Structures are given as structure tokens and as C-alpha cells.
Amino acid sequence: MKAASAQEIKQQLKTLSPSQLVEICLRLSRFKKDNKELLTYLLFEAGDESAFIGNVKKEIDAEFEDLPKPNLYLTKKSLRKVLRNTAKQIRYTGSAQAEVELLTYFCRMIRSAGIPIKDSPVLTNLYRQQLKKVRAAIATMHEDLQYDYLRALKGLED
Numbered sequence: 001m002k003a004a005s006a007q008e009i010k011q012q013l014k015t016l017s018p019s020q021l022v023e024i025c026l027r028l029s030r031f032k033k034d035n036k037e038l039l040t041y042l043l044f045e046a047g048d049e050s051a052f053i054g055n056v057k058k059e060i061d062a063e064f065e066d067l068p069k070p071n072l073y074l075t076k077k078s079l080r081k082v083l084r085n086t087a088k089q090i091r092y093t094g095s096a097q098a099e100v101e102l103l104t105y106f107c108r109m110i111r112s113a114g115i116p117i118k119d120s121p122v123l124t125n126l127y128r129q130q131l132k133k134v135r136a137a138i139a140t141m142h143e144d145l146q147y148d149y150l151r152a153l154k155g156l157e158d
Contacts, residue, residue: 079115100149134153
């Protein structure tokens with residue numbers, strides 16, 4: 001995600017009510033790093049979460065294209081980097097639905113990339129941990145959504 005310039009952020013902040021500004025600033029204070037990216041999300045992309053999720057999925061696709069598949073060590077490092085970036089985007093949204101969609105997509109990409117996760121205990125644990133996070137996020141959702149997401153999750157489990 002490309003961060004907006006300070007001028008663009010300033011102009012957008014001028015259009016908000018004081019109560020909205022207080023809410024944004026309180027949320028921003030929780031994060032010490034990547035504040036401009038968080039502000040960019042809150043001001044420009046929070047209104048259309050599905051488009052934001054689509055953009056993050058495109059970023060994940062681009063990062064998976066650059067994976068060094070023959071070298072398992074470098075693959076592990078690259079997957080951790082992709083997961084770190086994905087987790088940062090999930091943290092920005094604060095939405096369980098976005099978390100489930102993005103982590104499920106990440107796991108699907110690992111499967112479709114043909115990465116031998118069973119050959120490495122570290123990759124196996126990383127994969128299982130993401131499935132565990134998805135299940136925990138699904139548990140906080142409405143029953144109808146839980147059913148739909150649990151059905152989608154069945155295909156990812158070993």
C-alpha cells in the first residue's frame with residue numbers, strides 16, 4: 001500500500017468532524033510504526049473494505065511470484081515477510097472478516113504454490129498457526145458467517 005503524502009492527509013483531516021478526529025488519533029496512538037499507512041487506510045480506504053482486501057490479495061500474489069521455490073530456507077524467510085505484511089494490513093482493518101479472508105487466502109496461496117510445507121517443521125508450524133488464527137477469528141463472527149467460512153476452511157486443513 002502506498003502511503004498518501006502529508007498534504008493529502010492534512011486536506012482529508014480538515015473534512016472530518018472533531019469526534020472522528022479524536023477516534024482516529026486514539027487508534028493511531030496504538031501504533032508506533034507505519035502511522036502514515038494506517039492514516040491512509042483510515043482516511044481513504046476504510047470506506048470500501050472489499051476493495052482494500054482485493055488490493056492486499058494482489059500484493060500477496062505479487063510477493064508469491066517472487067518466492068525462491070528451490071531454496072527452502074529462502075522460501076521460509078520470504079513467507080515470513082509476506083505474512084508480516086499481511087498481518088500489518090489485517091491490524092489496520094481491525095476486522096475479523098478481513099482477517100479470515102486474508103489469512104485464508106495466504107494459506108491457499110501456499111497450497112497452490114506447491115511449497116513442500118511437510119518437508120519443513122517450521123513451515124508446517126507456520127501454516128498450522130495461520131489456520132489456528134483463522135479458526136479463532138471465525139469463532140467471533142455471526143453463526144451464518146461462521147458456517148460459510150468453516151466450509152471454506154475445510155479444504156485447507158490436512
